[in-house]
Each structure stands twice: as structure tokens, then as C-alpha cells.
Amino acid sequence: MMDVQLAERQAELEVLRYNPEIAGEPKFERYSVPCKTEWCVLDALNYLKDNVDPTLTYRWSCHMQVCGSCGMMINGEPKLACKAMLRDYPGVIRIEPLAHFPVERDLVAVADDFIAKLKRVKPYLIPSDKRSLEEGEYRQTPAQLKRYRQFAMCINCMLCYAACPEYGLHPKFIGPAAISLAHRYNRDSRDGGRDERQEELATNEGVWECTFVGACSEVCPKHVDPAAALQQVKVASTVDWYLEHFMSWVKK
Amino acid sequence: METIQTDVAIIGAGGAGLRAAIALAEEAPNLKIALISKVYPMRSHTCAAEGGAAGVIKSDDSFEQHFHDTVGGGDWLSDQDAVEYFIHEAPKELTQLEHWGCPWNREADGSVAVRPFGGMKIKRTWFAADKSGFHILHTLFQTSLQFPQIIRYDEYFATDLIVDEGCCRGVTAIEMRSGQMRHFSAKAVIIAGGGAGRMFRFNTNGAIKTGDGMAMAYRAGAALKDMEFVQYHPTGLPNTGTLLTEACRGEGGVLLNKDNYRFLQDYGMGPETPLGKPVLKTMELGPRDRVSQSMWHEFQKGRGVKTPWGDCVWLDMRHLGEKKINERLPFVRDISISYLGIDPVKEMVPIRPVVHYMMGGIHTDTKAATSIPGLFAAGECACVSINGANRLGSNSLVEILVFGRRAGLSAAAYATGAKPGNTAALAAKADEAQARVRELFMRSNGTESVAGLRKEMTDTMEEGAGIYRTQEGMARTSDKISELRRRYRNVVLTDKTNVYNTDLFNTLELGNLLDCAEAVAVSGRERKESRGAHQRLDFTARDDVNYLKHSMAYYNGLEPPRIDYLDVVITKSQPGVRDYSGAKK
Numbered sequence: 116m117m118d119v120q121l122a123e124r125q126a127e128l129e130v131l132r133y134n135p136e137i138a139g140e141p142k143f144e145r146y147s148v149p150c151k152t153e154w155c156v157l158d159a160l161n162y163l164k165d166n167v168d169p170t171l172t173y174r175w176s177c178h179m180q181v182c183g184s185c186g187m188m189i190n191g192e193p194k195l196a197c198k199a200m201l202r203d204y205p206g207v208i209r210i211e212p213l214a215h216f217p218v219e220r221d222l223v224a225v226a227d228d229f230i231a232k233l234k235r236v237k238p239y240l241i242p243s244d245k246r247s248l249e250e251g252e253y254r255q256t257p258a259q260l261k262r263y264r265q266f267a268m269c270i271n272c273m274l275c276y277a278a279c280p281e282y283g284l285h286p287k288f289i290g291p292a293a294i295s296l297a298h299r300y301n302r303d304s305r306d307g308g309r310d311e312r313q314e315e316l317a318t319n320e321g322v323w324e325c326t327f328v329g330a331c332s333e334v335c336p337k338h339v340d341p342a343a344a345l346q347q348v349k350v351a352s353t354v355d356w357y358l359e360h361f362m363s364w365v366k367k
Numbered sequence: 368m369e370t371i372q373t374d375v376a377i378i379g380a381g382g383a384g385l386r387a388a389i390a391l392a393e394e395a396p397n398l399k400i401a402l403i404s405k406v407y408p409m410r411s412h413t414c415a416a417e418g419g420a421a422g423v424i425k426s427d428d429s430f431e432q433h434f435h436d437t438v439g440g441g442d443w444l445s446d447q448d449a450v451e452y453f454i455h456e457a458p459k460e461l462t463q464l465e466h467w468g469c470p471w472n473r474e475a476d477g478s479v480a481v482r483p484f485g486g487m488k489i490k491r492t493w494f495a496a497d498k499s500g501f502h503i504l505h506t507l508f509q510t511s512l513q514f515p516q517i518i519r520y521d522e523y524f525a526t527d528l529i530v531d532e533g534c535c536r537g538v539t540a541i542e543m544r545s546g547q548m549r550h551f552s553a554k555a556v557i558i559a560g561g562g563a564g565r566m567f568r569f570n571t572n573g574a575i576k577t578g579d580g581m582a583m584a585y586r587a588g589a590a591l592k593d594m595e596f597v598q599y600h601p602t603g604l605p606n607t608g609t610l611l612t613e614a615c616r617g618e619g620g621v622l623l624n625k626d627n628y629r630f631l632q633d634y635g636m637g638p639e640t641p642l643g644k645p646v647l648k649t650m651e652l653g654p655r656d657r658v659s660q661s662m663w664h665e666f667q668k669g670r671g672v673k674t675p676w677g678d679c680v681w682l683d684m685r686h687l688g689e690k691k692i693n694e695r696l697p698f699v700r701d702i703s704i705s706y707l708g709i710d711p712v713k714e715m716v717p718i719r720p721v722v723h724y725m726m727g728g729i730h731t732d733t734k735a736a737t738s739i740p741g742l743f744a745a746g747e748c749a750c751v752s753i754n755g756a757n758r759l760g761s762n763s764l765v766e767i768l769v770f771g772r773r774a775g776l777s778a779a780a781y782a783t784g785a786k787p788g789n790t791a792a793l794a795a796k797a798d799e800a801q802a803r804v805r806e807l808f809m810r811s812n813g814t815e816s817v818a819g820l821r822k823e824m825t826d827t828m829e830e831g832a833g834i835y836r837t838q839e840g841m842a843r844t845s846d847k848i849s850e851l852r853r854r855y856r857n858v859v860l861t862d863k864t865n866v867y868n869t870d871l872f873n874t875l876e877l878g879n880l881l882d883c884a885e886a887v888a889v890s891g892r893e894r895k896e897s898r899g900a901h902q903r904l905d906f907t908a909r910d911d912v913n914y915l916k917h918s919m920a921y922y923n924g925l926e927p928p929r930i931d932y933l934d935v936v937i938t939k940s941q942p943g944v945r946d947y948s949g950a951k952k
Contacts, residue, residue, distance in 0.1 A: 117674040121675045168861075169818070176575045177410075177573040177574075179607075179702060182573060184410045198705065252465045252478065254477030267470050267502065270501070296509070305466075305468065
């Protein structure tokens with residue numbers, strides 16, 4: 116016998132509603148939702164959609180914190196709705212689309228900018244030593260794997276962009292997730308593409324836009340720590356600059 | 368309607384669709400590829416796979432052994448020519464992913480590490496902690512970004528295949544942000560749309576897994592094969608259905624009933640193995656069908672653990688220790704804490720069997736071709752069939768790669784030789800598809816709701832098409848689905864706007880699920896034997912005389928599907944006894 120009591124609770128939700136085809140500014144709609152206390156915010160939204168208002172619009176799929184679809188602002192913080200547990204929100208729960216992105220409709224943010232930036236940083240292996248399949252796998256020790264694995268955990272949920280004050284002010288900033296993924300490949304022992312990626316990274320739209328607020332790392336649901344990636348790229352870029360300008364005879 | 372000209376259209380951008388796109392881009396760089404998906408590629412459900420991918424690489428392993436594990440695991444319903452191709456391609460594909468950067472776990476010497484998995488006699492499952500599917504998907508997606516000829520149509524909802532003069536020549540899809548329908552005119556089409564587990568109430572599947580690709584091919588005349596074989600994964604969280612990977616047991620976790628007894632030894636999978644020392648292909652490393660069925664029997668005998676969500680058994684991983692759990696099963700730990708408030712390092716986790724995977728799907732040959740010229744399929748939506756009556760864990764992540772690539776190569780060859788279709792006829796077909804969606808908007812006297820019909824569907828599937836089935840139960844479920852399909856014509860849209868209309872997409876998804884569900888129920892009703900994941904209380908034995916055959920369901924309008932049968936391809940392994948007892952080995 117498992118000793119658990121399931122409790123119910125009437126959760127108060129304030130959801131930002133906006134439909135570009137219907138005149139008017141975005142506005143908050145208030146709902147009182149019968150919930151189980153073990154639910155997450157996404158469960159409450161699904162209840163609303165099925166039982167109260169089928170026009171409520173948001174993205175979701177896996178309900179297990181890995182597909183990255185259901186990022187939204189919950190009480191002002193960027194969260195995955197499937198990871199935001201109702202037990203952590205005793206009062207009114209205010210739900211808005213991810214900050215810093217244009218709104219397509221209700222809680223759906225336009226992701227185009229992030230998708231384009233991701234592509235720009237070449238987040239794929241550019242092998243330093245191309246192998247054929249017959250030669251088998253590259254050798255990579257557990258220690259070499261550990262050097263980049265954390266940065267490979269990014270689920271592209273865009274919460275870090277919604278948290279980043281720099282991105283809010285300067286939308287050209289490549290931003291935390293894309294830079295972390297570029298850095299992930301830079302640190303991979305199989306990769307030789309760092310110079311190509313630096314063209315995008317070591318610029319004013321790249322790492323030098325970051326003022327190290329660190330909000331990206333605080334909101335990351337997968338502990339990727341993009342702020343660490345950004346600082347490591349800055350250090351590496353600085354070393355590059357010195358090598359190029361003062362010690363040009365030293366090979367990088 | 369805007370027409371988009373392409374050479375190959377791919378529907379679905381998960382593991383199989385992305386692998387197909389890359390194969391096409393490499394094989395035939397001049398072909399234009401339209402990669403169409405209702406979600407951004409990295410949202411695809413491949414990302415939720417945890418445990419790993421099977422491929423022979425170590426010196427103690429052999430192709431022969433992977434072949435026999437797979438065929439026996441599938442209760443001899445697998446096509447053995449397909450399995451032969453699959454096992455030989457598997458290590459190449461996994462190595463290819465490694466070359467593209469997939470962060471596989473490693474041995475100390477830097478070679479790829481493997482872990483044990485259910486029903487496999489040798490350790491051969493490549494893994495990336497317990498996020499293998501996630502890393503495979505992102506590696507493929509990121510790799511695909513290098514190819515300019517892969518043009519992505521993210522958040523386009525595919526509705527209908529365009530078939531003219533017997534050949535598939537394109538697809539219609541709704542651009543979700545505008546609500547506008549587009550006609551993709553293509554020389555070849557690949558369906559890689561995933562499974563349909565959402566037809567059940569309690570499942571591990573993401574919301575997007577609604578059988579869209581299966582249903583589109585089915586309505587266009589392709590057969591849905593072996594749909595009655597629905598895999599229950601033994602270890603789902605009891606409240607949310609969230610998957611806890613089979614690797615929990617591969618790494619040494621054990622299953623206990625309410626008396627803390629390792630009950631699997633009572634179901635032909637004993638004797639008990641030492642705690643923390645799992646033995647391959649026995650006890651907790653038995654195949655998924657047998658383990659889930661044993662749990663059902665324990666519940667019937669009153670030996671389940673009572674929880675507010677129904678009967679469960681315990682999954683005990685405490686003896687693995689915090690270090691190993693953090694290193695090998697970090698996601699399992701996160702999820703158990705998040706949704707159940709239970710830390711597997713300190714406590715046992717209650718779990719119960721949950722619908723996970725469709726062995727059945729669109730009938731294809733070993734080249735990933737369907738019966739419709741120009742139409743190819745790969746991944747969970749397809750049935751080639753390597754999985755037979757029961758898929759072994761860690762074969763599906765390889766299947767999407769091997770047959771995704773195969774579909775890409777086949778489509779490249781086909782498209783290169785294809786003659787252009789009749790433009791006017793194709794446009795007319797696209798207009799018909801658009802008219803069907805418009806009709807949904809025009810309908811004003813509807814009485815049915817999507818959520819209401821969906822609930823009735825998932826209820827009847829749980830009731831009649833679960834782990835154990837009967838003639839009466841399956842007949843009742845078939846009739847109910849048939850009724851729901853008729854009532855579906857009276858669904859009314861609440862949302863009649865254009866931008867990102869999820870009410871519309873949910874309605875189309877429900878229609879797809881109902882079509883697939885009927886194929887499951889009717890195929891199951893007609894298979895009067897027990898084999899793999901299809902277990903009948905009224906026909907308890909496997910019947911090789913009458914049912915060593917694939918069920919083939921053909922769409923029949925509003926009437927239930929016509930069921931036909933196709934012989935299983937047997938090359939070298941005659942049907943035998945599935946032995947998962949440790950004693951005899």
C-alpha cells in the first residue's frame with residue numbers, strides 16, 4: 116500500500132489571451148480550475164482546453180520536460196509548464212507567452228529568430244579528422260565526453276532568451292542557447308570547426324553582447340549553464356585576440 | 368492555393384524523417400527536399416526515448432545473436448529478411464551518428480559503451496545516459512542544418528496524400544501560423560509520422576502522436592499491418608504514464624509485488640537473479656510483453672501495490688546507489704521526484720504497465736516502399752516488419768535510422784526516374800483536400816466535441832484492447848469505435864479563426880486516431896490466438912497453423928476495415944519456444 120492522499124484544489128489562473136484576427140489588445144482572462152494538487156500547470160491548461168475553452172492556444176507535447184514545447188512565463192518567470200508543479204504555486208497563477216518574443220497567438224511565441232540563430236552558429240560536428248564508417252568510432256574518453264556533455268543537454272526551449280535582459284534590449288544578440296550549442300561542439304574532441312564558429316561568436320552580436328547577468332543559467336530546466344559557456348567563449352576569444360595581435364608566430 | 372514544387376516531400380521530422388532527409392541530401396544533392404512537420408523537429412517524440420539503441424559492435428556479440436533475439440522477441444511474426452538487413456545496418460548507422468557527434472557513453476579506453484536491455488542475450492545497447500533518443504534527435508536535427516537543399520516547413524500540419532493514377536505525387540498541409548493550405552507537389556513522398564499511442568488513455572506518448580501519417584496512408588489505400596500489436600511498457604509512472612526506461616532494470620533495478628517478492632520468477636522468467644547483478648534475457652531483463660503480462664496476473668491475484676492511481680508494483684533501484692543513478696539514470700531520478708515526489712535513490716517507485724509503442728503500421732517492404740508507387744514510410748508509423756508481435760527495447764531507435772535512411776535512398780532513386788504528373792488533376796485533388804477542411808469550418812449544426820469523443824475512444828480502447836483481450840471485449844470496442852467514427856462527422860469547431868487553430872488540429876488528429884484505432888480493434892478481434900503483445904483470454908495459445916501471418920487492414924470508408932492476411936517471411940528461424948528462464952542457459 117502506498118501512503119498517499121490525493122487532494123484537490125481550485126486553482127486560480129490568469130492567462131494572457133491574444134488572437135491577431137480579433138480586434139483588441141492582449142488581455143488577461145481569469146479561470147478557476149478544479150485541479151489535483153499533484154498536477155503541473157500544463158495539466159491545468161489541458162483541463163481548460165478540454166472543458167472550458169477549446170480556443171485556448173499553447174504548444175505542448177511530451178509532458179516529461181524534454182521536448183521543449185511548453186515554455187511560458189509563469190508568475191513572471193520563464194518555465195516549462197510541464198515542470199511547473201502546482202504545489203509550488205499556492206496563489207493566483209499568472210501565465211503569459213515567453214518574454215522577448217513576438218506573440219503568434221495566446222501563449223504561442225514566434226520562434227523564427229531563435230531557429231535562425233541556431234543555424235548560424237553551425238551547431239554540428241565539423242570533424243578535424245574525417246573518418247569513414249569502416250574505421251569505426253572516434254575514440255573519446257569519459258573525461259573528454261564530460262568536457263561538453265552538459266552543453267549538449269540544451270532542449271531548445273528558449274527559456275534562457277526570455278530570461279536574458281540583453282536579448283530583450285538587443286534582439287540581434289545570438290543569445291545563450293545558440294552560443295552554448297556552438298560551444299558544445301567547440302569543446303568536443305572530435306571537432307575542428309571552432310574557427311568557423313568564432314566568426315559568429317566572437318562579435319558584438321555574439322558573446323560580447325553578454326553582460327553576465329546569469330539569468331539564463333538560473334532558468335535553464337536542464338542545468339546547461341549557458342552563462343558558463345558564454346564566459347568560456349569570451350576567455351577563449353580574448354586569448355585568440357592576443358595571440359593574433361601580439362604573438363602571431365604562435366599557432367593557436 | 369499556393370503550390371510548392373519539390374522533388375521529395377517528407378512528412379514528419381523526428382528521427383526517421385530527419386535521417387531520410389540527410390540520406391537524400393547526401394545521395395542526390397540536386398534533389399529538393401521538403402521536410403514537413405507539425406512541430407519543430409526537436410519537439411518530435413524521438414526526444415523522449417531514454418534507454419538506447421541496439422547494434423552489434425563488441426567482440427562477444429554476433430549478428431546471428433541479434434537476429435535470434437529480435438525474431439524470438441517478436442514471437443516469430445517478424446519478417447526475417449527485414450531483420451537480417453536491419454541487424455547488419457544497425458552498427459553502421461550508430462557509428463554514423465557517432466561521427467555526427469552523438470554523445471554516446473564511453474568505456475575508459477574511449478570506445479562506445481553498451482548496456483544490457485530486455486530480451487537481448489548480449490549487451491549491445493548503445494546509450495547516452497538515459498537521454499539516448501533526445502541526443503539522437505538533436506544530433507540528426509543539427510546535422511541536417513548543413514544541407515541547404517533540405518527546406519523545412521516547421522509547423523505545417525499535413526492533411527492528405529495526393530494520389531493520382533495510382534501514384535503518390537504530393538501532400539497537402541496547413542501552414543499553422545496562417546491557417547492557409549499548401550499543396551506540395553512532389554515526385555515521391557516519405558511518411559515518417561510516428562505512432563498513435565494517444566488512442567489510449569494511459570500512455571507514454573507525447574500529445575503529437577496521433578497516427579496522422581498512418582491514417583493518411585491508410586485512407587489513400589495502403590494497408591495498415593499488424594495493428595493489433597500494441598506494446599505495453601512495464602514501467603510507467605502510475606499517475607502521468609511517464610516512461611521510466613527499461614535501463615532502470617538493465618542497470619540492475621528489480622520489480623517487487625506488495626509482499627516485496629520478485630514475482631517474475633513465477634512467470635517462466637526465473638530463477639531469481641542476485642540483487643544488483645542482472646542476468647541477460649531473464650527475470651527483470653525479460654521482454655516487455657512478458658513482463659507487462661506478469662504484472663497483470665499479479666494484479667488479478669491481489670498482489671499488486673494499492674495506490675491512488677490503481678494497482679502497481681515496485682521498481683526498486685535503491686541498491687544501485689546515488690552515484691550510479693546520477694551517472695546512468697539522471698533523468699529517471701528527476702522525473703520520479705518531479706511527478707511523484709519519490710527519489711529512487713531512497714525509495715521504491717510504484718510503476719504500472721503503460722501503452723508505449725505500436726508494432727504495427729503502414730505496410731512496407733524491406734526498401735521502405737509501400738504498396739503505392741512513390742510512397743515510402745519509415746519509423747514507428749511503418750511496419751516493415753522487424754518487430755513482429757513484440758518489439759525488443761532499443762531496437763526502435765535503430766529502426767528509425769536504418770529504415771529512415773533506406774526510405775531516403777529509395778525515394779531518391781524513385782524521384783530521379785519519375786515522370787511529372789498531370790498538373791490539373793493534382794491541383795483538383797489538392798482542392799478536394801482543402802474542401803474537406805473548409806467543410807469543418809462551415810459546419811454549424813454539430814453536436815459532438817473533440818474532448819468528448821476522445822474520452823470515449825480512449826476509454827473503450829483501455830477496456831477492450833488492453834494487455835489481455837477477449838472476443839467479446841474486442842467486438843464491443845470495434846463497434847464503439849465504429850460508432851465514434853460516425854459521430855465524428857458531427858464534431859463542431861469552436862474556433863473558426865485561422866492563426867494557429869489548435870481546435871482544428873485536434874479535430875483532425877482525433878479523426879486520424881479513430882481511423883487507426885478501428886484498425887487496431889478489428890485486426891485484434893479477428894486474430895484468434897495469443898502471440899507477443901496480443902494476448903487473448905479465449906485463445907491462449909499461439910496458433911502457427913492459422914495465424915503465422917500479418918494482418919492487413921484496408922480502409923473501407925465509414926465501414927470497418929477489410930482484413931486480409933500476408934505470409935510472414937521466414938528465412939532461417941522456424942517458430943519455436945520463447946525461453947526467458949535463466950535456468951536452462
